[in-house]
Amino acid sequence: MEKYAQVIIDISRRGLDRTFTYRIPQALQEKVRAGSIVMVPFGAGSTLRKGYVTGFSDHAGIAADRIKEIAEVLEPTRGYSMEDDSEYYLRLAAWMKNRYGATMAAAMRTVLASRKQGKILEHRQIRLLLSEEDAKEKLAEFDKKHQKARARLLKELLEVPLLPWTLVTARLHVSSSVIQAMKRMGIIEVESVQELRNPVNVSASTRTGMKLSEAQQRIVDRVIADFDALQEREAGTPRVSLIHGVTGSGKTEVYISIIRQICARGRQAIMLIPEIALTFQTLMRFYSHFGDRVSVVNSSLSDAERTDQWERARRGEIDVIIGPRSALFTPFSNPGVIVIDEEHEHSYKNESMPKYQTREVAEEIARMHGAVLVLGSATPSLESYWRAQQGEIRLFRLQERLTGGTLPSVETVDMRQELQHGNRSILSRSLYEKIRARLSAGQQSMLFINRRGYAGFVSCRECGFVPKCPHCDVSLSLHGNGRLVCHYCGYERPAFRTCPECGSRYVLAMRAGTEQIEGVLQQTFPQARILRMDADTTRKKGSYEKILSAFSAEEADILLGTQMIVKGHDFPGVTLVGILMADMSLYGDDYRSAERTFQLLTQAAGRAGRGTEAGDVVIQTYQPQHYAIRHAARQDYEGFYREEIAYRRLLRYPPAAHMMAVQIQSEDEDAALHAANGIRRLLMEADPSGRKYRIIGPAGASLRKLRDLFRFVMYIKAEKYDTLIDCKDRIEKTEAEHPAYISRNVEIQFDFDPVNPF
Ligand code: ADP
Ligand code: ZN
Ligand code: ZN
Numbered sequence: 001m002e003k004y005a006q007v008i009i010d011i012s013r014r015g016l017d018r019t020f021t022y023r024i025p026q027a028l029q030e031k032v033r034a035g036s037i038v039m040v041p042f043g044a045g046s047t048l049r050k051g052y053v054t055g056f057s058d059h060a061g062i063a064a065d066r067i068k069e070i071a072e073v074l075e076p077t078r079g080y081s082m083e084d085d086s087e088y089y090l091r092l093a094a095w096m097k098n099r100y101g102a103t104m105a106a107a108m109r110t111v112l113a114s115r116k117q118g119k120i121l122e123h124r125q126i127r128l129l130l131s132e133e134d135a136k137e138k139l140a141e142f143d144k145k146h147q148k149a150r151a152r153l154l155k156e157l158l159e160v161p162l163l164p165w166t167l168v169t170a171r172l173h174v175s176s177s178v179i180q181a182m183k184r185m186g187i188i189e190v191e192s193v194q195e196l197r198n199p200v201n202v203s204a205s206t207r208t209g210m211k212l213s214e215a216q217q218r219i220v221d222r223v224i225a226d227f228d229a230l231q232e233r234e235a236g237t238p239r240v241s242l243i244h245g246v247t248g249s250g251k252t253e254v255y256i257s258i259i260r261q262i263c264a265r266g267r268q269a270i271m272l273i274p275e276i277a278l279t280f281q282t283l284m285r286f287y288s289h290f291g292d293r294v295s296v297v298n299s300s301l302s303d304a305e306r307t308d309q310w311e312r313a314r315r316g317e318i319d320v321i322i323g324p325r326s327a328l329f330t331p332f333s334n335p336g337v338i339v340i341d342e343e344h345e346h347s348y349k350n351e352s353m354p355k356y357q358t359r360e361v362a363e364e365i366a367r368m369h370g371a372v373l374v375l376g377s378a379t380p381s382l383e384s385y386w387r388a389q390q391g392e393i394r395l396f397r398l399q400e401r402l403t404g405g406t407l408p409s410v411e412t413v414d415m416r417q418e419l420q421h422g423n424r425s426i427l428s429r430s431l432y433e434k435i436r437a438r439l440s441a442g443q444q445s446m447l448f449i450n451r452r453g454y455a456g457f458v459s460c461r462e463c464g465f466v467p468k469c470p471h472c473d474v475s476l477s478l479h480g481n482g483r484l485v486c487h488y489c490g491y492e493r494p495a496f497r498t499c500p501e502c503g504s505r506y507v508l509a510m511r512a513g514t515e516q517i518e519g520v521l522q523q524t525f526p527q528a529r530i531l532r533m534d535a536d537t538t539r540k541k542g543s544y545e546k547i548l549s550a551f552s553a554e555e556a557d558i559l560l561g562t563q564m565i566v567k568g569h570d571f572p573g574v575t576l577v578g579i580l581m582a583d584m585s586l587y588g589d590d591y592r593s594a595e596r597t598f599q600l601l602t603q604a605a606g607r608a609g610r611g612t613e614a615g616d617v618v619i620q621t622y623q624p625q626h627y628a629i630r631h632a633a634r635q636d637y638e639g640f641y642r643e644e645i646a647y648r649r650l651l652r653y654p655p656a657a658h659m660m661a662v663q664i665q666s667e668d669e670d671a672a673l674h675a676a677n678g679i680r681r682l683l684m685e686a687d688p689s690g691r692k693y694r695i696i697g698p699a700g701a702s703l704r705k706l707r708d709l710f711r712f713v714m715y716i717k718a719e720k721y722d723t724l725i726d727c728k729d730r731i732e733k734t735e736a737e738h739p740a741y742i743s744r745n746v747e748i749q750f751d752f753d754p755v756n757p758f
Helices: 085-100 104-115 132-144 148-159 165-171 176-184 214-231 251-264 280-293 303-314 325-329 358-369 382-389 415-420 429-441 514-524 543-552 593-605 627-633 637-651 669-686 721-737
Strands: 004-009 019-023 037-042 047-057 123-128 162-164 188-193 240-245 268-272 294-296 320-323 335-341 372-377 394-398 409-414 444-449 458-460 483-485 492-494 507-509 530-533 558-561 574-580 616-621 658-666 693-706 709-718 746-752
Touching: 004 037, 004 104, 019 037, 019 047, 047 085, 047 104, 085 104, 085 358, 085 746, 104 325, 123 148, 123 165, 132 148, 148 176, 148 280, 148 543, 162 165, 165 176, 165 280, 176 188, 214 240, 214 251, 214 335, 214 372, 214 394, 240 251, 240 382, 251 268, 251 280, 251 335, 251 372, 268 325, 268 358, 280 294, 280 320, 294 303, 320 325, 325 358, 335 358, 358 372, 382 394, 382 637, 409 415, 409 429, 409 627, 429 444, 429 574, 429 616, 444 514, 444 593, 514 530, 514 558, 530 543, 574 593, 593 616, 593 627, 593 637, 616 627, 627 637, 658 669, 658 693, 658 721, 669 693, 669 709, 669 721, 669 746, 693 721, 709 721, 721 746
Parallel strands: 240 372, 240 394, 268 320, 268 335, 294 320, 335 372, 409 616, 444 558, 444 574, 530 558, 574 616
Antiparallel strands: 004 019, 004 047, 037 047, 123 162, 123 188, 458 507, 483 492, 658 709, 658 746, 693 709
């Protein structure tokens, strides 16, 4: 009997998001499985296209002479396989399609990104050739000559005599020319090996012996007990745990211990860390525990190198993968734990279709595999903390900083008072004095410019007044036409000539950039060595790392930068952190502004006093009484959470309710607007009483025109997530069936519980 396969073609285009039937030739019948990646002839010219097999049937359903055959199966053969491994991907893609709204092809592409075929690369490693004594001598020489990169590499090699090349170049920020030079000097050799060997003598590692504190051990025991209970399918066992603990409280040590025990049970681990926090030191800790059973993926790897890591996972050569968001889809046979460190980070939200939230997909993957999910953060997302409060996930606290260092003392400066005292500078008198003292003491300062927020942010320089939307309680943005606009509902009004609160004429759009501020600083402190880090200075590949390593080598006195500088990195020499324009992010035009501000300020303040010296933090603001700023100054997460959740409840914003952005774009402005209004009508008709959901907008998006596309957005708010899925399904159906409502040149995207404005 003939066999037929249902195939989804790998093109994200409206009208093609359905299956097509293909005959399976005799020769391929063994190889084609649900989830297989195949090449099939498609379209009038029968060009070969990639497709995904989603199911089978015994009859074609169309005329036999019109049916085409599968040409090839791309699926690489694997050393082992979970029985329904392919179907697993199919199920996961279907789940994502349903939850986030995307074509099946886009969902398949996302979950199968890791299953591209590639050839196996050779790994390069760097080996120290000198004896310890000679190496130390060389190190002293490099230090004396200020050959920082050479010294850095040699220092690490003294700890671990064999290091992977990619780790050294991408994370230790040592260039290949430096490596070559050291090779010529006979200090190191570069070896090529087919497989990455154990870079570390694990048994000799000092770290394996670390005894966990009682609080740490309690968490590990509880999570492992949950894991074991899940294997027995005990009902009601929590699958997700949240560890709330400041940086340095021992979370990573807990992750490592959990991963170790779960790997000992024959399962694998996925460790997610935001790219920006993926430091060499952190990676080395994992290497020292798991040796060649751990691997890293990050954006500095080439496609081939990345594919190579996936291949090793597929073959069962590694147990642990470390990486950002995309590492979630590592093709392990049976992961037992997924860890998401810094779980509040916005980089965990995928901003292309399907616009998924990593936490949620991780939980679904964990559910499918009988695995546990561990989240960790110093400033948990409102979503996770809310779920912990509801008893849906376990909450653990780690209170103390194990790294020592006292908590910094924080001063909040009211910039309105500075103005009243005649100080028009961007530096308050207090911050000025403190920087000066640091410079003469030879200590380092970090200045964080909170420029997050959006072009068009308007405020009064005299009193701090910010115009807000009367309906949505988010700040209005100044548009080119001189009008103030709400990006949620489209409410508009003319810009203020004078401040309605204090009558001042200084109600202006904020424009101070990092470059201007650098200029002012240099004028104020001519002798200071200043490094600037922002989108402009980090555009070139590797420049970000270069700035950070220069600062950590104390080649500069002041590091000035945007939010890039507040994440992850430890600079023991920093004893002062100044935060300029702390309110900026407070008035971003979305409901997460306060949360974002609290997180940024808490992180920034946490940068001070990591070393032996106590640290100072100065927060400059026009809104010293705002709860996000008050609680950040006290590093009081609980206090912040209580006020923020009350606000979310009141206005029915997530996590107290759910929200879906429907993003509509087209080259044809009329068509886009027509579609937007059509969708609004459609949804109104489906819920005439307005009991199930509320529709806000459509309004012009924050970038109303981008790359020649006209963009509109509307928001649907509902108590239940499922209600929003229904709305999405209704829109998708209309899109497919009624071009009169939504014409073909209009593209529609969905964003559930959005993180970034469209
Ligand atoms: P986090 O991940 O919360 O930032 P880490 O796990 O990195 O915290 O721990 C911070 C520092 O404390 C690290 O240097 C780590 O080696 C050390 N540390 C963690 N747990 C212990 C422990 N039980 N005993 C001694 N030192 C510890
Ligand atoms: Zn005013
Ligand atoms: Zn509004």
